[in-house]
Amino acid sequence: QVQLVESGGGLVQAGGSLRLSCVVSGRTFSSYSMGWFRQAPGKEREFIAHIRKIASITYYADSVKGRATISRDNAKNTVYLQMNSLKPEDTAVYYCAASSRTLSTNYMFRNLYNYWGQGTQVTVSS
Secondary structure (H helix, E strand, C coil), rough: CCCEEEECEEEEEECEEEEEEEECCCHHHHHHHEEEEECCCCCCCCCEECCCCCCCCCECCCCCCEEEEEEEEEEEEEEEEEEEEHHHCEEEEEEEEEEECCCCCCCCHHHHCCCCCCCCEEECCC
């Protein structure tokens, strides 16, 4: 059984930064490509960032490009999401997800991820 546990969310002022972490247990972490998604109240869960099994390849949603950095530490079974210059519209529950596939052009599709964490709340005040 694969488990994902996110942490690092909280309340931050606009312009501030947060680093979210997601620890993966149960299987070989390096065999998964990883993604971050978020869901704001009343909205669908949306793609934020993706990192391949080989950490040098990353993808970002336009809404966070230039403000977000996804990274992974395979020795710690952990994927990170560094968010800078936060805006009130970044307020959402942030989820990490693991995919056993190598995703290239379709990394933004939720159904291609096998496992999900429980989410961590990020609230950005204006």
